[in-house]
Amino acid sequence: MSMVKLAVKRPVTIAMLTLAVLLFGMVSLGRIPVTLLPDLAYPTLTVRTDYPGGAPGEVEQLVSKPIEENLGTVKGLRRIESISRAGQSDVLLEFSWGSDMDMASLDVREKLDLVELPLDIEKPILLRFNPAEEPVYRLALGFNTDQAPSVTQLKRLRTYAEEDLKRQLESIEGVASVRLGGGLEDEIQVLVNERQAASLQIPMTLISQRLREENINLSGGRIEANRAEFLVRTLNQFENLDDIRSIYLTTRNNRPVLLKDIATVENSYKERDSISRVAGMEAVEVSLYKEGDANTVQVSKAIQSALRQLNDAKLIPSDYQVKPIYDQAVFISAAIAEVRDAAIMGGLLAMVIIYLFLQRVWPTIIISLAIPISIIATFNLLYGYQVSLNMMSLGGIALAVGMLVDNAIVVLENIARHQQDQTSEVAAERGTQEVAGAITASTLTTMAVFFPLVFVEGIAGQLFRDQALTVTFALAASLLVALTLIPMLSSRKKSTDNANNAAPLPYASGWRFWLKTPLYLVFRWLPLAIMTAVIAVWRLLAWLFFFVTKPVLALFNRGYNVCERAYQGLLQRSLRRAGLTLSVILLSSAACYALLPQLPVALLPNMAQGEFYVEVELQPGATIHETDQVLDQLGQVIADNPALNSAVNRYYTIAGTGSLLNAAPGQSGNQWGRLNVVMNSGADVTPVHQALRERVQRIPGVMAKFGSPELFSFASPIVIELTGYDLALLQQAAEQTAEQLGANERFTDIRVNMTDGQPELAVYFDQAKLSQYGLTSAEVSELLATKIGGRVASQFSLADRKIDILVRSQAVDRDSLRDLQQVIINPGAAREVPLQAVARVVPVIGPSEITRVDQQRTALVEANIAFGDLGAGVAEAERLLAQTQLPLTINGRIAGQNEDMQRSFTSLQFALLLAVFLVYLVMASQFESFVHPLFILFSVPLAGAGSILGLYLMGTELSIIVFIGLIMLAGIVVNNAIVLVDRINQLRSEGLDRFAAVAQAAQQRLRPILMTMLTTVLGLLPLAIGLGEGAEIRAPMAISVIAGLLFSTLLTLLFIPCLYVLIDRKQIAPTTEDAA
Known part of the structure; x- marks a missing residue:
């Protein structure tokens, strides 16, 4: 028995199967995760290696090049790029799309194990880029007052964020981690007076050693006495700062020397790596990252619910306030709602067209049923294939909604033609079978075009996989509906007389008559009466609807008849x-x-x-406070202009890396910062852009980049790669190319990666002189690192918190080149030796970073396009590059x-x-x-x-x-x-x-x-x-x-x-x- 014949002969079976599909489809819908985009498996890996104190040139030669040479043979590798900057190497590996990144990660790890690096370089770590590793929610924890917070207040704010708020938020279902930025982190600093320590011959290492020895709790074993067992413990951890100040160091001139005799101990804060502000006021930025398979919208709702509970329970101090400054779910919910509404509206418009052509309510409903049934059936397959509800999959439903009725239209139109001279069942069966081959072929042709997407490289193939699957599933479901449900419903059309004929009352007498008659009436006539009433109401409503729409149908018929006659005449002339x-x-x-x-x-x-950002980068050597001041100036442009302030919903700034989980190579250092601006709905962003650009141009030494939050990881629109070996020539060529782009009004936000780096004080040891004093380069280097940068000697316990105890020289002993030259390198010796006696200290400026692409040194000149499209911008950049007189050893290309x-x-x-x-x-x-x-x-x-x-x-x-x-x-x-x-x-x-x-x-x-x-x-x-x-x-x-x-x-x-x-x-x- 064919599928069509089965549908006509077994209507109840088809109805039950349809209900089952609908039920499971609704269940599947509730379990499908909701995300903004499909899970994009970017084929990139990053090998990050820290080399504390290493200059970019040293990092390139000792770290980046060996790693590049070992990883160059990894299977599927399409491009390798390294960025060597002070203290850090990033080697970026780009694979062909479709590569198995799990296998690629294993291959890279095996190759990394074979790399031989110097002992003082930390072990490389492998990072996987994932666009989902952006915070789904950002909060700003600040004060209720408009007064600038004090140092103590900022320390308390950061402590509350770390010890209370972070723990509460991390317990939310779906939240993977919480990162903090801004505020001040507690740190106990031991600032040593160099002169006094040298006069008493006390080395810095002794201070760190004594701090570790005195700040300790140990178990001393067990003692049995008086029929009881006692645990012996020595409790000697520091309880306050006076305990630290009173540490015994040594004896000089028969007098004990305590730490407070040569150092100042104070409750201070760590050197800042980020400063966060909301509307100009300092705050702690709290970034929440979701688990990989969590539903973004549900996580956002859970966070909001948790915040309401914290406020209701008064667990947030009254002088603090928590403001949401970013919620990814807002854009996701709005985008998905728009796609959903577009699909519903498209379906309604399709139903209107069907009604105008058929001019009957029941056939219109039969055909229109193909839309919801096919969509709900699609949810089963989406859940089975682990496809999330995102912009692309829902977009596929919206794209297919008008096509879902195509098969049903063809089937019903052919059935109607057969019903003119055949019974309903015969017409349904023959009419469907007659066009079954044609609609199957047409559906397969539509489905077949999505198969080649598996061969599409780049983000297109990843991005549209979900959409292709959704359209394919929906069309397959619509074909099944057209071949089963449509003929089944069409075959139910019976004549009124046949429908109202009931079987005669079965013969019975006596008590059997009185028993069977009520049962017969209940089970035979009551359903028939109810059905008759429903049909009557239905026909009344259909007649009313037809009566109301009759003028529209008459107008449509006249128009269609005119078109039909015109087409017939035109066709006859065309055929001739x-x-x-x-x-x-x-x-x-x-x-x-x-x-x-x-x-x-x-x-x-x-x-x-509805959001954009301005990334700023100051000159190398700029402090984080200078970066914060620049960002504050940009924020004031908005705050001081009423027109701009009314268009902007909120703005916030981050100086330094802050709470970025995956900071890009350029997003690091004290000289980097970002201003984020969120616009009001429908507000024009152009005036705000122009005002901020004008202000940035008036700040010397600041490079700025304007952009919007990226849903996809792409390079800048215009990137010019200049390759060569000589760094000076590369920098000269890059600056020359940047000038050419800057003179062209088509390009804006021009940036060069090869600029002067962080100012350095290079220390060159004289090995002969070091040997005279019995010193080594390693010993002196470690001493300098402790005195200048400081070393964490121990930790101070406060409740369940651990606060670092940092030992370093006091500020007046490390403020200048002269102070560095006068550092005593042999404390405790009979004769003091300053650093300048065994070394030269030379101020130098090296490159900020050294970039290598496919194992060649490369300078990158990046730009955005001010107007026009990407193709025109690339053509103009190629023309300018051809006109630029580059040095002979430098080659350029557009990337x-x-x-x-x-x-x-x-x-x-x-x-x-x-x-x-x-x-x-x-x-x-x-x-x-x-x-x-x-x-x-x-x-x-x-x-x-x-x-x-x-x-x-x-x-x-x-x-x-x-x-x-x-x-x-x-x-x-x-x-x-x-x-x-x-x-x-x-x-x-x-x-x-x-x-x-x-x-x-x-x-x-x-x-x-x-x-x-x-x-x-x-x-x-x-x-x-x-x-x-x-x-x-x-x-x-x-x-x-x-x-x-x-x-x-x-x-x-x-x-x-x-x-x-x-x-x-x-x-x-x-x-x-x-x-x-």
Whole structure:
């Protein structure tokens, strides 16, 4: 028994299966995680190695180069880049998309084990980049007052954040970690007076040793006495600062020397690595990171609930306030809500089109049921394939919502034609089976175009996997609905008389009569009465709805009849002049393709998230307080301007790395900072940008970069790579190239990675003189590190907190070059020796960092594009680079987003050709012909021409989003041609001649073709309008599909019939006509 026959004969079975699918679909929906984007497995690894005290040149030679040489043979490695800066090496490994990153990580770890590094260099660590490792929620913990907080207040604030707030937040389900930035961290500092310590011959090492020895609790064993066992413990940990000050160090001149005799002990704070401010006021930034598989929206709600509970329980001190400054779930919820609303609106518009064409309520409802049932069934498959609900998967549902009724329309339209002279069951079965092959082929062609996406390299393949799976699942579900549920519901149409006939009352007498009669009435007549009442109410409502919409239907009928007559006349004239018609259509398409070079080109559209940032970088050597002052000046630009302040919702600044979990190579050091600006909904960002740019330009020595939070990890739009060996020549070429870009108004935010680095005081030892005093370079270097930078000798216990005890020289002994030269390097010896007696101290300035790309030294010049598209910007940069007179040993090339774009476009072009080939395979199998699928495929270039015209008129960029739309379009536009050609072949097999079959098939299939086209177009229309969050990603695809489908359908109604007539004249012999 075929599927269609089973559906007609076993309606209850089909109904129960449908209910089961709906039930499990709703259960699956509740368990599918909600995220902003699919899980993007970026094929990158970073090897980070710390080399304390190492200059960029030393880090390059001793760390970066050996690691590069060992990792260069890792399988699948496409690019290797290293960044060597003071004290740290980052080696970035970029693999081919699709690489198994788990295996790549194991391979890299094996290679790292073979790298031989100097003993004083720390072990390399391997980092995996993951865009999900951005905080999902940011809080600012500050004070309720407008007064600047004191040092004590900032220390208390940081302590509360670490000891109380952080622990409360880390216990929230779905929160993986909590990072803090800003405020002041407690530290006990022992500041040694160099002169007094030298006069008493007390070395710094002795002080650290005595601190460790005195600050200790130990177990002394057990004692049994008086029938009891006692544990002996020596409790000697420091309880207050006086305990530290009173430590005995040694004896001099028969007098005990205590720590307070040569040092000052004070409760201070650690050197700051970040300063956070909200609206100009210092605060502690609290960043919350979610677990890898956690639902972002649910985690955000849990955080908000926890904060409300803390406030209600008064666990947050009254003089503190906790403000949310960033919530990723807001954008996610808004973007997903927009996609959901677009899908609902598209479905409603599709139902309107169906009703206008069918003009009957019940058939409209039957067809419209395909939308919710197919979508809910799709949730089962999404859950099974571990696809999250994100912008792309929900976008796939919104894209498919108009196509889900296509199969049902074709089936129901054919059933209605058979019902004119057949019973409902026979019409449902025969009508469905007649078009089953055609709709299966059309569905398979649409599904087949998504298979080539597995061959797409770059982010496009990763990004659109979820969308491809969603559309495929939904279309497969709609096909099953069209082949089972639609004929089952259509076969239920019975005559009123037959429906109301009831079986006669069974004969009975006596007590059996009185027993059976009530049961018969309850079980036989009551359901019939209820059903009759429901049908009556339904018919009344349907009649009222039809009565209300009757004027609209009459107007639509008049318009459609005019269009139908016009099409029939135009078709007859076109068939008589088929060659001329084809020529006109092809020339029109060629004119559209001529617009292609004028389309702007981009990798991905920019997404407006209502937020932007300004990254600033000061001159090397700048303190974190200087960076904080610059950021504060930028914040004042907003605060002091009422117009800007009204447009800005909030702003906050971070000087230093702060709580960034995965700080990028350029986001480190005291000279780096960021101003984050969150705009009010609908506010124009341009005036704020202009005001901040003008202010930055007036601050000397500050480089700035304007940008928006990135959903994807891409290089800057314009990156010029200059390769060579000589660092001085590289820096000269980079500065020269940057000047060329800066003189061109197309480019802005120009940055050069090779600048003067941190000012250094280089100490060169005289080995001969060191040996005279019995000293070594290692001993003196360690002594200098302790006196200048300090060493943590022990920890002070306060409740369950541990506070570092730092030992270093007092500030007056380490403030200048002269102080460094006068450092005593042999404390405790009979004759004091200053550093200048055995070493030269020379001020030097080295490079800020040394970048190597594919094991060649490289200078990078980066820029943003002020106006125009990426393609035009790259062309202009290439022209400027060609005009720049670079040194002979320096080579330059354009990199950046252009490389990613070219790679993605090339693979997408291949995917498009492969999709067209797969469509041909499906159609050739369906028609058992090599010829008919070929002229059906002519609708694909027609659709491409329409897409280009639509993109040109709408001013939409040509991006990978548009390319995906074109690939999907290749599977959609052939569906109408398949239905048309399939009907032509059926009529010819019935004996009609070529021209009559073409004309009659075109007339019969005009209505379903227009219905399917309009339902798809109107289903996509809410996406194409491009309103709401994330519209920049959704709209280009919808525009390309709508324009291509409209253009292709209108021309296909003439092009395919004319082409069929011309080609069929030579290819098919009239054997079917004779047989008929």
